Amino acid sequence: MSVRSLSATLALSATLLGAGVSTAVASTTFAARPNTYELPGDPGGSKFEGIGYDTRTRNYYVSETTGGEIHRGQVNSPDAIEWLKGDGTDGRWTARGVNVDAQGRVYVAGGPNGIDHPGAPDLWVYDRDGKLLAALRTGVPNAFLNDLVIGPDGAAYFTNSNAPQLFRVAEQHGRWTVSTWADATGTIATATGFNLGGIVLSPDRKALVVAQGNVGKLWRFDLRTATATAVDIAGADLVNADGLVQKGNTLWVVRNFSKMLSTLRLSVDGSTARLLSATPTDPDRVLTTAKLAQGRLLVVDSKFDEATAVPPYQVIALTPLR
Template identity: 50%
Template sequence: MRTSRIAALAGLAGIAATATMSFTALGKGTAASAAEGNGRPASYLLEGDPSAQGGSKFEGIGVDKETGAFYVSEVTGGEIQRGTADRTQAEEWLGGDGTDGRYTARGITVDDEGRIYIAGGPNGTGNDRPDLWVYSPEGELLAALRVPDNTAFLNDVAIGPDGAAYFTNSNDPTIIRVAEGAKTTGARSSGELARPLVPSEGVTARSADGWQATEWADGSSLITPREGFNLGGIVLSQDRSAFVVAQGTTGQLWRFSIATGEVSEIDTDGADLRNADGLVRQGRDLAVIRNFDKQLVHLELNPSATSAENVSSRATDPDRVLTTGKLLGGRMLMVDSHFDEQTAQGPYEIVTARMPR
């Protein structure tokens, strides 16, 4: 299966960019070179949607480390773009504007089988549209599900030790578990199955094929939602015993135990993490992307993620609002969202940087 996926991605068409901007030390450099080293581009261009109201604005990114593919979500329309580590230009992979019931998209991740999980943000809030989707590497829709909470805002997603996908909810301090089959871990689960989609959405619910969405953890005993985006970025701890989750409205990090689903606050050594969005972890190093504050914070977590040392904070490019990031080939790939623009103007880019150490 993995061999066929690599072969399929090798045929992904790429359009040579006439110009690009290099990204060095988290700032814009000159356009003198499109390559960073080993023939890899220093930044990646995304296709804008000329029909999108307010221009194209991007947010989530997922990577397939085996094939070198990455996937990027468009908030304005819900399109999904795909690129590869060795090509400057990414291209639309999945349509939006109602395709599979998707009008917006947020966080993305990829599991060991190459399946792509997409968080819908407010796509299903107050209506009967899907809250999330799962696709095969070939673009086949495997699941389009609603979650038990009709007011959920699914923000980001990570794969757990059990192979299931875990989605953060920005409206309530809950985490949603999505998996194929009815198997559960030792963590607390609501036991409530995903509600099937209504036929009018033009999407066939795939829960009959075994995909389910359940409320895995509820952190309301400690986490108080504030106005704005609450739970967002999510990564596993180094020892895989817990999820680390950012609450952007308060600048706190929360630890959700894999074994029990219980929540506790992570001591972050006084770090300012307001507007924390994407989290990127490598070993004990955790990079926290503070979107509108335009800062990248480096924390050093202990292996079980109960505490962290505040190592450093540095400014990112003042002309970009970076949101989420993922590691690919030793580099961080981060999304330039254009969230600070009333009407987004290109170029639309994924920028690269070294993981802070």
């Protein structure tokens, strides 16, 4: 294990201890799996952001912001491959959030793809074999699709970092549609920088919990009414909140340029959250998004702090104590 990986692993372990998790570590279970995963990159430098995980195949998917490639790896193997080409493939020049539904379909948020390339898609859906199922535009000007979650209805809900909006993407009888599911203008003030980003389900699966990283807030969107209300975080510092990971009542918040991993106890309905710990992550990495995979957090090292990124390009595995 590298020094950087060890530092990150110890940081997460301390965080989870703060959450009151058992200290028994199943080290033999994790011994065969890599602590770092190597991603392909471009000769001119690559940067990364989103990650999705397929629980059935144990494949993970990572998006490259510089080119829009989608890389795929397997949790038992140290090396990922380029799964989907970028540089205009399917109209994709950049990519952000990634998620996988119960059928193994891979959803990709395009970030500013449709802004930088007018008429190009804002998001894509692929099957497990890499076949394009849908390439969609939201129809909303200046939409920056940042991250997404699969809802209990099987639809995907995407955040817009440029406006207080959530988009719903669904398939019925082979036809894919995208709609503006929620617009919280008047409730959520848009500030300079990246607004709505990371998104997860509430523990009771009746709401969506969304990070507004530039101002350090969390918002709850009721799945029945699409109404947004502020999550009571009791003054917790969540500035630079990026990726969110929820399991039961535990909410992990990856705070990219703050280089912190915050752990909160989330109420069942997602209306309140209480900070349990805020643990520094590796100072040499800007971590963005994460997914829980077989008891470990797989976290993307973005390279956003490097003017021209240089290898190694990696996903790191943070091993929680159980």
